[in-house]
Amino acid sequence: MGAKEHKANIKRMKELTAKIREADTAYYRDDKPIMTDRDYDALTDELKSLEQNTGLTLSGSPTQRVPGEILEELTPVRHTRPMLSADKTKSVDDLVRFAGTRDVVLSWKLDGLTLVLRYDNGGLQQAITRGREGIIGEDVTHTVRTFLNVPLTVPVREPFEIRGEGVISWANFKKINLSLEEPYSHPRNLAAGSVRKLDAAEAGKRFLEFFAFDLVTDLKIQTKCWQMDFMETNGFSVVPHVKLSRMDAASIKAAVEQMDSKHYGYPVDGLIMEYDDVSYGKSLGATGHHENRLIALKWQDELFETRFLGIELATTRTGMVSITGLFEPVEIDGTAVSRAYLHNLDIFDEFQFGVGDRIQVYKANMIIPQIARNDTQSNTFTLPMVCPCCGEPLAVRTTSGGTRQLFCENPHCTAKLVQKFDHFCEKTRMDIEGLSATTLEKFIGHGWIRNFGDLYDLEQYREEIVSTEGFGEKSFERL
Numbered sequence: 001m002g003a004k005e006h007k008a009n010i011k012r013m014k015e016l017t018a019k020i021r022e023a024d025t026a027y028y029r030d031d032k033p034i035m036t037d038r039d040y041d042a043l044t045d046e047l048k049s050l051e052q053n054t055g056l057t058l059s060g061s062p063t064q065r066v067p068g069e070i071l072e073e074l075t076p077v078r079h080t081r082p083m084l085s086a087d088k089t090k091s092v093d094d095l096v097r098f099a100g101t102r103d104v105v106l107s108w109k110l111d112g113l114t115l116v117l118r119y120d121n122g123g124l125q126q127a128i129t130r131g132r133e134g135i136i137g138e139d140v141t142h143t144v145r146t147f148l149n150v151p152l153t154v155p156v157r158e159p160f161e162i163r164g165e166g167v168i169s170w171a172n173f174k175k176i177n178l179s180l181e182e183p184y185s186h187p188r189n190l191a192a193g194s195v196r197k198l199d200a201a202e203a204g205k206r207f208l209e210f211f212a213f214d215l216v217t218d219l220k221i222q223t224k225c226w227q228m229d230f231m232e233t234n235g236f237s238v239v240p241h242v243k244l245s246r247m248d249a250a251s252i253k254a255a256v257e258q259m260d261s262k263h264y265g266y267p268v269d270g271l272i273m274e275y276d277d278v279s280y281g282k283s284l285g286a287t288g289h290h291e292n293r294l295i296a297l298k299w300q301d302e303l304f305e306t307r308f309l310g311i312e313l314a315t316t317r318t319g320m321v322s323i324t325g326l327f328e329p330v331e332i333d334g335t336a337v338s339r340a341y342l343h344n345l346d347i348f349d350e351f352q353f354g355v356g357d358r359i360q361v362y363k364a365n366m367i368i369p370q371i372a373r374n375d376t377q378s379n380t381f382t383l384p385m386v387c388p389c390c391g392e393p394l395a396v397r398t399t400s401g402g403t404r405q406l407f408c409e410n411p412h413c414t415a416k417l418v419q420k421f422d423h424f425c426e427k428t429r430m431d432i433e434g435l436s437a438t439t440l441e442k443f444i445g446h447g448w449i450r451n452f453g454d455l456y457d458l459e460q461y462r463e464e465i466v467s468t469e470g471f472g473e474k475s476f477e478r479l
């Protein structure tokens with residue numbers, strides 16, 4: 001089989017996997033089949049035969065039903081060689097100096113959980129976290145098998161080890177966070193928590209993906225680009241990268257500018273530059289904790305000054321009360337930002353807010369508004385300790401994650417009625433289209449719905465509703 005045909009096959013396998021998954025969701029979850037059983041079987045057969053021909057199976061393949069393994073604890077595993085990190089810089093000039101007159105490869109620095117995958121005899125043998133100091137990691141093979149895109153079998157029979165990043169896309173992160181009692185502040189934390197779960201089935205719900213960036217084993221492949229190609233041929237999704245051939249300073253700077261994370265669906269916190277010539281890179285050795293064959297450019301978050309105005313509390317379906325900081329609008333990346341989610345009570349306390357305080361805000365990874373620090377710290381703001389929904393006093397609970405959160409413990413709180421409304425819509429077959437639990441939660445949170453009758457009286461809030469995120473004129477009409 002030619003290399004070109006092989007790559008086309010891998011692409012087709014990914015297409016088939018996506019199609020079959022879509023059909024499964026429509027059939028099992030939504031009870032609305034989108035294809036005939038015959039078509040479904042034809043797709044599955046095609047996928048099976050491609051898997052046989054290529055010798056490659058991906059973890060997300062519908063032909064693989066992953067057994068829901070549950071472990072007692074994670075086993076420590078020693079790395080074959082210490083996992084050193086890259087030297088970090090915040091200056092593009094350092095990248096220009098690093099490249100000199102050589103060919104270099106520029107790629108994203110993904111912001112997730114670094115993993116080592118070991119293969120032998122054409123199959124995934126073990127997956128290990130980086131662990132502390134990069135010397136002893138933990139065996140997480142059971143969860144890595146539930147990733148969307150990890151090759152479980154590969155065409156190459158000889159043993160090899162690769163490194164890459166376990167990540168959750170921004171789109172999946174937002175979806176998953178909506179369903180969690182304690183939302184995560186960043187996909188990195190969600191990815192780390194999910195990969196280290198003892199119950200593989202739980203990890204499988206987190207839509208984890210793996211992007212390979214390093215071939216650790218010396219397979220006599222002479223350039224970084226060919227190594228990437230080798231990994232792709234074996235079914236791995238590799239981190240997007242470009243080769244810069246002996247470029248001058250201006251061209252390197254332009255290439256760095258081009259890598260704008262706004263157009264990339266996964267969390268990244270910088271770029272990696274590495275020599276394309278593998279043996280040259282190796283000859284440079286390592287100093288302290290850094291490998292000299294590569295350098296990392298860390299992006300700085302640009303801070304914007306504004307004034308603290310207060311706090312907005314909102315009660316969720318679970319009774320947990322979210323805390324959002326409000327401030328005078330500042331323009332960041334072309335949009336006006338005036339609020340930032342504070343993830344728990346501990347974070348709120350640390351800021352020592354007072355109305356009018358001078359604060360610095362930024363967009364984390366250029367997407368999520370965050371408060372970086374409070375320069376004034378007048379500590380005069382007191383949280384209203386009553387539920388914004390029902391007015392009952394709030395309780396402080398320490399969650400399993402060890403942080404303090406506010407909770408409304410009133411069982412009759414309107415926020416908790418979301419479940420009931422949801423039920424009402426289903427049971428009475430009113431067929432209120434476009435009214436999911438999430439939407440209901442939003443509407444109740446805004447005070448647009450307090451009882452069943454309000455459901456038919458939404459017109460009065462039209463303007464507010466259509467300006468809500470993810471809810472346009474069209475969805476309102478449908479509703």
Ligand SMILES: [Zn+2]
Nearest residue numbers: 387390408413
């Ligand atoms: Zn309440």
